[in-house]
Amino acid sequence: MLFDLHCHSTASDGKLAPAALVQRARDRGVGALAITDHDSVAAYTELSETTTRGLRLIPGIELSALWRGQTIHVVGLNIGLHTGAIEEAVSLQRAARQRRALVIAQRLARKGLGDLSPAVAELGERISIGRPHIAELLVERGQARSTDDAFRKHLGTGRIGDIKNEWASLQQVVAWIREAGGSAVIAHPEKYQLTRTRLRDLVSDFRAVGGTALEVVSGRQQTQESRQLAKLCAETGLAASTGSDFHQPEQFWAELGSQPALPEGCEPVWERW
Numbered sequence: 419m420l421f422d423l424h425c426h427s428t429a430s431d432g433k434l435a436p437a438a439l440v441q442r443a444r445d446r447g448v449g450a451l452a453i454t455d456h457d458s459v460a461a462y463t464e465l466s467e468t469t470t471r472g473l474r475l476i477p478g479i480e481l482s483a484l485w486r487g488q489t490i491h492v493v494g495l496n497i498g499l500h501t502g503a504i505e506e507a508v509s510l511q512r513a514a515r516q517r518r519a520l521v522i523a524q525r526l527a528r529k530g531l532g533d534l535s536p537a538v539a540e541l542g543e544r545i546s547i548g549r550p551h552i553a554e555l556l557v558e559r560g561q562a563r564s565t566d567d568a569f570r571k572h573l574g575t576g577r578i579g580d581i582k583n584e585w586a587s588l589q590q591v592v593a594w595i596r597e598a599g600g601s602a603v604i605a606h607p608e609k610y611q612l613t614r615t616r617l618r619d620l621v622s623d624f625r626a627v628g629g630t631a632l633e634v635v636s637g638r639q640q641t642q643e644s645r646q647l648a649k650l651c652a653e654t655g656l657a658a659s660t661g662s663d664f665h666q667p668e669q670f671w672a673e674l675g676s677q678p679a680l681p682e683g684c685e686p687v688w689e690r691w
């Protein structure tokens with residue numbers, strides 16, 4: 419069966435509504451899907467039984483966490499959606515996202531890029547707001563040529579919109595996932611541009627607080643990187659997960675279910691459920 423355990427809907431920064439996302443996954447041959455919106459599980463309440471029939475839908479979330487001054491994304495899989503832990507996680511992280519988005523809007527306004535505060539406040543009420551939404555607002559208002567351009571100039575690493583001190587700690591995030599009966603997975607470990615030593619430190623801290631797996635295969639990733647991550651799993655006893663990190667149909671390199679297979683020797687995280 420084809421597993422895709424990482425993707426986004428319109429509940430966060432994805433472009434497809436939950437039902438369309440599920441349909442696209444089916445069309446691509448995905449048999450087991452986890453919708454992992456940023457700090458939100460709202461997509462699951464929108465799905466009807468008819469939409470998901472015949473598909474193994476695995477309840478999931480992608481939580482932003484703070485680890486040694488850096489943002490790390492942790493995917494929670496097989497979680498109890500209606501648990502106190504997930505309710506607390508979602509409510510605290512949502513408030514953090516709303517505050518953060520307003521601070522970013524204020525900083526952009528001070529830079530002479532217009533006042534996005536009302537638009538940001540409105541979006542923050544409806545969805546799990548993040549920098550991609552702010553990037554789109556900048557594009558709509560002619561302040562950036564593209565979302566990439568907006569990230570490059572204002573929102574990406576080291577720019578004024580790069581605010582991370584709002585997130586819960588790695589320890590807290592893993593605890594929430596475990597309390598909800600789920601498995602914690604370090605999302606796209608190659609995306610943080612950590613040195614090998616620092617990646618090992620992350621894995622070590624993650625294991626110490628109860629983390630379960632690494633996302634060994636992720637959307638846009640080199641085979642060599644997956645092999646190294648598989649090796650790290652073998653050395654540390656962590657299981658392996660796989661996910662496209664699909665956000666929108668235009669990003670062909672992160673299409674639903676299109677990631678390569680897990681390297682030989684990995685223990686798939688779903689075999690622990």
Ligand code: AMP
Binds near residue numbers: 456
């Ligand atoms: P946030 O949740 O607000 O920290 O935003 C992170 C999200 O922004 C990621 O999940 C990506 O979907 C998106 N993203 C990160 N970097 C870029 C970039 N350089 N260009 C476009 N989107 C990005």
Ligand code: MN
Binds near residue numbers: 426456
């Ligand atoms: Mn995203």
Ligand code: MN
Binds near residue numbers: 480491605606
């Ligand atoms: Mn992520």
Ligand code: MN
Binds near residue numbers: 663
């Ligand atoms: Mn993601």
